[in-house]
Amino acid sequence: xxxxxxxxxxxxxxxxxxxxxxxxxxxxxxxxxxxxxxxxxxxxxxxxxxxxxxxxxxxxxxxxxxxxxxxxxxxxxxxxxxxxxxxxxxxxxxxxxxxxxxxxxxxxxxxxxxxxxxxxxxxxxxxxxxxxxxxxxxxxxxxxxxxxxxxxxxxxxxxxxxxxxxxxxxxxxxxxxxxxxxxxxxxxxxxxxxxxxxxxxxxxxxxxxxxxxxxxxxxxxxxxxxxxxxxxxxxxxxxxxxxxxxxxxxxxxxxxxxxxxxxxxxxxxxxxxxxxxxxxxxxx
Amino acid sequence: xxxxxxxxxxxxxxxxxxxxxxxxxxxxxxxxxxxxxxxxxxxxxxxxxxxxxxxxxxxxxxxxxxxxxxxxxxxxxxxxxxxxxxxxxxxxxxxxxxxxxxxxxxxxxxxxxxxxxxxxxxxxxxxxxxxxxxxxxxxxxxxxxxxxxxxxxxxxxxxxxxxxxxxxxxxxxxxxxxxxxxxxxxxxxxxxxxxxxxxxxxxxxxxxxxxxxxxxxxxxxxxxxxxxxxxxxxxxxxxxxxxxxxxxxxxxxxxxxxxxxxxxxxxxxxxxxxxxxxxxxxxx
Numbered sequence: 087x088x089x090x091x092x093x094x095x096x097x098x099x100x101x102x103x104x105x106x107x108x109x110x111x112x113x114x115x116x117x118x119x120x121x122x123x124x125x126x127x128x129x130x131x132x133x134x135x136x137x138x139x140x141x142x143x144x145x146x147x148x149x150x151x152x153x154x155x156x157x158x159x160x161x162x163x164x165x166x167x168x169x170x171x172x173x174x175x176x177x178x179x180x181x182x183x184x185x186x187x188x189x190x191x192x193x194x195x196x197x198x199x200x201x202x203x204x205x206x207x208x209x210x211x212x213x214x215x216x217x218x219x220x221x222x223x224x225x226x227x228x229x230x231x232x233x234x235x236x237x238x239x240x241x242x243x244x245x246x247x248x249x250x251x252x253x254x255x256x257x258x259x260x261x262x263x264x265x266x267x268x269x270x271x272x273x274x275x276x277x278x279x280x281x282x283x284x285x286x287x288x289x290x291x292x293x294x295x296x297x298x299x300x301x302x303x304x305x306x307x308x309x310x311x312x313x314x315x316x317x318x319x320x321x322x323x324x325x326x327x328x329x330x331x332x333x334x335x336x337x338x339x340x341x342x343x344x345x346x347x348x349x350x351x352x353x354x355x356x357x358x359x360x361x362x363x364x365x366x367x368x369x370x
Numbered sequence: 371x372x373x374x375x376x377x378x379x380x381x382x383x384x385x386x387x388x389x390x391x392x393x394x395x396x397x398x399x400x401x402x403x404x405x406x407x408x409x410x411x412x413x414x415x416x417x418x419x420x421x422x423x424x425x426x427x428x429x430x431x432x433x434x435x436x437x438x439x440x441x442x443x444x445x446x447x448x449x450x451x452x453x454x455x456x457x458x459x460x461x462x463x464x465x466x467x468x469x470x471x472x473x474x475x476x477x478x479x480x481x482x483x484x485x486x487x488x489x490x491x492x493x494x495x496x497x498x499x500x501x502x503x504x505x506x507x508x509x510x511x512x513x514x515x516x517x518x519x520x521x522x523x524x525x526x527x528x529x530x531x532x533x534x535x536x537x538x539x540x541x542x543x544x545x546x547x548x549x550x551x552x553x554x555x556x557x558x559x560x561x562x563x564x565x566x567x568x569x570x571x572x573x574x575x576x577x578x579x580x581x582x583x584x585x586x587x588x589x590x591x592x593x594x595x596x597x598x599x600x601x602x603x604x605x606x607x608x609x610x611x612x613x614x615x616x617x618x619x620x621x622x623x624x625x626x627x628x629x630x631x632x633x634x635x636x637x638x639x640x641x642x643x644x645x646x647x648x649x650x651x652x653x654x
Contacts, residue, residue: 089450089451089456089457089459090446090447090450090459090460090461091460091462092443092461092463093461093462093463093495094463094464094465095463095464095465095495096465162374163374166373166374167373172373175375176373177377178374178375178377179377179378179379179499180376180377180378180379180380181378181379181380203614203615203639206614206615207613209494210494210613211377211379211497211613213494215495326491329490329491329495330487330490330491331486331490331617331619334615335615335635336614336615337638337639338638351621354621355620
């Protein structure tokens, strides 16, 4: 048993060359009835060229009625009992947030607030002293480049997102993650006139207030674009951003909730948020 | 080495009878040049009737030029190598936040924002899956009842604070923690008219906007009083409040920063905040 411990966290960095500096990445993914996506999820993570021994994975299973837990148990045991290429650690947490319950309030906001609570819960349970980076990764991703961790680290932002598109059967692609956006004159004006607790999200057409969506930007554009809102299909965060207090607000913050509210907090704290239109990943 | 782990957090409770239910308390204290207070700090914690094996202590040493670290090293080794009554664990983290540096902004707000970052950093570093409660305890406390943890748990609030007074040489006492307060008609009106990013703190006379301070309430009043702002001289928090996303905002939230902003977040999330006028503790 461990009775005391001392750690100097002044040297815990998040640099452009994390792999070369042996920086640990914590991959976080909330799950709910996602049994059929788990194999592919771990396969994609296993195939990245970021060393598995520098990757920790934290999973939160909420409100699941399928065999997500049993499937996880088998998969995690198989992966972590390999002779080689084990991940640094895989932690599975179970906690029900009654995500599908809508007692008095049937609004979308209420579900986003509960999702935010679940993500914060996962973060505080899984974040450890050795983690330099936190990556929020959606369980339903179809594909991303195996170099994604290193590529996004090179961008040198405090929060960085690729452009997440939808993989369709006919090989066309559509925008998927509509939470990655930049404010526009119109959206800023709308916020000026909104009541203090009004939520002004952008992700569905009926809520559109004219922000510039990352998915609508020219995908040959390779430069990093400053964003004001982000989603969590694949979001790389310097650990210090979370450690110093940026969370997913389950309450209204600057007219946003959850991941878009997180981006607003990050910016309020003086940290940077970037998206890369040309860096595309695909969602099922 | 630990490669994987599973934890069901649905059963992690924070009840009125935490001691009887074997609930773990995490005591968190930020330190800066506090060498001379450490012995007394540990003595007070050691004397509580909450079992030491259910108490974890997390300490963050920032920007210290005295022998805080060496003193800690010796004290922690002595306490944790005892045959009996060891604390569950004591973790010491070192991280400099340049608390005394005031580059462009000499305002009090800037220091409070940095203190908030330091506290969030300590929280995310030290919070573990087994903790049911988080207690923020000032290192410079003169005295508190040994039953304090159980007493505050009995109050059955999500966040509970005692009334922190100042111990003077002449045995008179004065109010110390002026961050524990209830909004008044005047203070609410001032906030209605304040610019969005204006901070309206209460703790110093020049900022007074007429809130009802816990230190000014009749100390024979034993009932719990709902509060809208709290300090962190001694603050007991149900762990789920922090886990679900309530932090010490280093940015302006509802015209507050740091612990008062924390109380505002807690209330926005639907959790309760109470103070007990008659439950007095003393600060040096």
